[in-house]
Amino acid sequence: MNDKLRAFSGQIVAVVIALAIGAVIIMLIDESPTKVFMTLMRGAFGDQAKIAGTLLQTTPILICGIAACIGLRGGMFNVGIEGQLFLGGFAAAWVGFAMPLPPGLHVVVAMTVAVIAGAAWVSIPAFFRTRYGTNEVVSTILSNYVAVLLTSYLTIFLFKRPGGWSETPPILATAYLPELFAFSRLNWGLIIGLALALFVAWFFRSTAKGYSISMVGSAPKFAEYGGIDVKRQGFMVLLASGAVGGLAGGIETLGVHHRFMEGFAPGFGFDGLIAALLANGSPIGTIVTALFFGALRNGSLLLETDTNASREIITVIQALIILSVSAQVLMKRRGDSTAGERRWKF
């Protein structure tokens, strides 16, 4: 427990450092950091609608974060969540507009297809990883480009709604993911995300499968020795991660946009990955970090009207967080190597 606490204190320090450097940069553009951060806070949590907006942004980051957590815990670095999200989103939209079904069932089928699409998409890198040992980081990153462009192609050339926008026809109302409040597009996706985070956390802590997967992630040779089929687990982990990535896309189209638009959800997959890394691969921790990134995104909308800072400042802050987290990880590792040796035997 103590160890966990210490690990997280490092992440908090990283965030504080990033915000501090961010403040300096804001000062450099002759704006007051206090004002910018207060505006961000107001933009994120200022009133009911703003909080709902923040939660709306948080939802896809959270679900993509969970997808990343699943991979990280199983020793697989799925950087292709963005692509899985796009394909899942498109697949759900397609079921939504092209396949009339009764209410309720329509949502379930569309979500299921989104999940399958995400899993199917990652199954290609997963196959090469398992069969030939191809590095999944590279192949999943590359698969993002294909996914984004493929969905653009499908949208523009095959399913384009007549009219000016590069988007599919709207989905039928039977496929809408119900909204939670009248004043916001915030929908059941958030509840699904929270439930999924709890489930995944429970799965890793309390099931035999979760134990096996964690062991593959943290000590693959030990897992192999202990009789766990390491390759199979790795494949399944990537598949599960991709499935959740697809789900995130499905929830965005069915809950928020009610259609698939080209470039409909930029960067959620990557934000989710960062949220998961910042949370050390803990799904519960990812709820907190996803909320943080969601708040940054939503709060930034107010930045351009109320301050001289551009909303890109939040991208800068995110990048700084990544940098300081990486630096922390490296420093910790260095500290560990000598500390480990000291501990090894007194």
Add this chain to the structure above:
Amino acid sequence: MSTTSPATAQTAVELIGITKRFGAFVANEDVNLTVKRGEIHAIIGENGAGKTTLMNILFGLLQPDEGKIRLNGQDTVVGDPATAISAGLGMVHQHFKLVPSLSVADNVFLGMEIRRNGLIDHATQIAKTRELSERFGLKVEPEERVSLLSVGIEQRIEILKVLARGARTIILDEPTAVLTPQESRELFQTLRGFVAGGMTVIFISHHLEEVMEVSDTVTVLRHGKHVATRPTAELTKADMVRMMVGRDVSFDRRPREKTDGQVVLDVKNLWARDDRRLPALRDATFTVRGGEIVGIAGVAGNGQTELAEVLSGLRPASHGSAMLKGSDLTALSTAAIREAGLAHVPGDRLVRGVDGSASISSNLLMGRQNKAPWSRNGILDWRAAGNQAVEMIKRFDIRARGPEDTVKRLSGGNIQKVVLAREFTNDADFLLIDQPTRGVDIGAQESIHDEIMRQRASGRAVLVISVQLDELLTLADRILVMFNGRIMGEVDGGSADSERIGMMMAGLEPGIVSDEVAS
């Protein structure tokens, strides 16, 4: 490179009244140590006796709570390793810190690269490495990549690193733990060369044979306290053990009942390749019966690892069979082999045997995560796992703060006990134990041997692979000797002649094709 070593000082290192606490734990208590110039000074003691802490204090990696350090006769505050290095100290750690993708010379000069016009001057680095290598008799090929080299050569590189930084007093932390007997012997020769040239060597070990062989003076630590410093010549091995452990420990051959069990493991014409795809195990044929301990002797790297890996399903066999009570292990997955009745204590316990970052309970759960009472319907019962851990900690005398203690915090011997606890309590008919006591202190060695004998008495078939012949002579009913992938012959454990075994270990027995000996 070292400028501050007045040759007049008689003592290279003096530690006076060193005390170091970690919280409530006292790692060193009022320890005094005087190392004379030009001697090989061994520091011995069980794991946890405070040897490494003391050396880390000397080298500036840790700061003492009390006491002072005198280097070359001068009071010195060793605030960091840089201070120690500039005073002519050098430390070779137990775990090497080399960059595998770089060349030998690049590793030697890592952090103090020789530059020309702002770029690394590889040619000079290589030349200087070669010069050091020749001067001190540490044979290396400066341009070779470290990832291709054996552990013994990696150690030479570590020593060269220290020499390149101008060390006159070299501290080696358990240098032989990873070496073959031959490599150890070469190392000792090098160390003797060092002291003959006026250098000083501090040598941490718990291999008493080696301490007897190589050191001039011995300091014994026990529970963080200084017990004695004596000339090695005045001591016997038994004296040292008594001082280290605080009681008499026996390494005589274990008494045993004769047994006549069924054949449990039947290996026939087994072949396997190593990672370079060369034949590493050649035509092994042997049996292990229930209630019998069969030992595999041999210098490390003569096919023992491959044999263990084939029997445990971690490496495919290229030919032959290994029947465990009717199932052929060569055709089964690791999981199926365990199901068929194998318990396996792996040779590289830190990589294969445990997940160092996980708790003791979690490590003891491996292989049981799908079995009652530890799990039902796929749901783990962590309370049952915790209870199991508490029980095992008690039964196997694992020194830990509790079942949730992280394994990597434990000492080597205690980590080994975690592995043994898990494997010995599997209801397996066949125990494969690779290096039962490597890196394990003497008190714990005895209890591990006790446990192995208990497994024998309960009727299990036991195969012990060890590079320590003493250990096999203590335990085994029969000893098979491996050389160059082949089983050279079999000797009776009770009447074994270590001379003859030694000959076979070196491949000197009639009946081998000569070109194989050469390779």
